[in-house]
Amino acid sequence: MPRRVGSAGSVLVSANNSSTLLSAKPLVVVLIGPGGVGKGTITRRLLDLNSRLWLSRSWTTRAPRESEVGDEYYFVSRAEFEAAIAANQFLEWAEFHGNLYGTPKPSLDEPRDLLLEIEVQGAQQVRAQDAEAVVILILPPSLAVLEERLRGRGDSQDHVSLRLVSSATELAIGHELADFVVTNDDIERVTGEILSILESLRVSRGNIS
Ligand code: 5GP
Secondary structure, eight states: EEEEEGGGGGGOOOOOOOOOOOOOSOHHHHEEOOSSSSSSHHHHHHHHHHHEEEOOOOOOOOOOTTTSSSSSEEEEEHHHHHHHHTTTEEEEEETTTEEEEEEEEETTTOOEEEEEOOOOHHHHHHHHHHHHEEEEEEEEEEEOOOOOOOOTTTOOHHHHHHHHHHHHHHHHHHHHSSEEEEEEHHHHHHHHHHHHHHHHHHHHTOOOO
């Protein structure tokens, strides 16, 4: 069963935690949740607030959105992606709505905690390889809010409908897989909650140096 961590039960950490202390064994933190739930915004805020975290840049065969500046992913062709699969270069990869997405294998020399923002098939693969990976499911405050956020991204109506349908799967598998479940009702609150979870884990796993 996932642990639900509310603000009342959270360990407080400074909102502008800029600690450079590094983990003995870096955490692998996997953020999952339906498209449009705000994973990207939460990820950027976590990176701004906590220098112990680094984000793996994924590969995708999806075309860039108009709103994207180009550094969100390595945008590659299907042939390039398939060559990387054949060369065993991914920690995990999955097909999502007809496009391939994958996390390159991280460098073993990286001492900071690894943050992954991926869909659930990929999260299942990470968990299968590393039982200690921490999976955090992000929920929308409501399905209506999720739909509104998806429309606001400029995707086509068909795409929005497709993503809403797959939200159900993402949520069902996500609940099975997650160690922690948080709600993105407010960016600062949910980011603080996630940082509290990570700080508690670092303490309980002895990752304070
Ligand atoms: P989008 O096309 O909206 O950027 O991403 C679609 C979904 O793919 C999102 O749920 C996102 O978290 C997920 N995703 C992004 N990068 C990866 C990755 O490297 N691996 C997997 N499995 N999913 C990813």
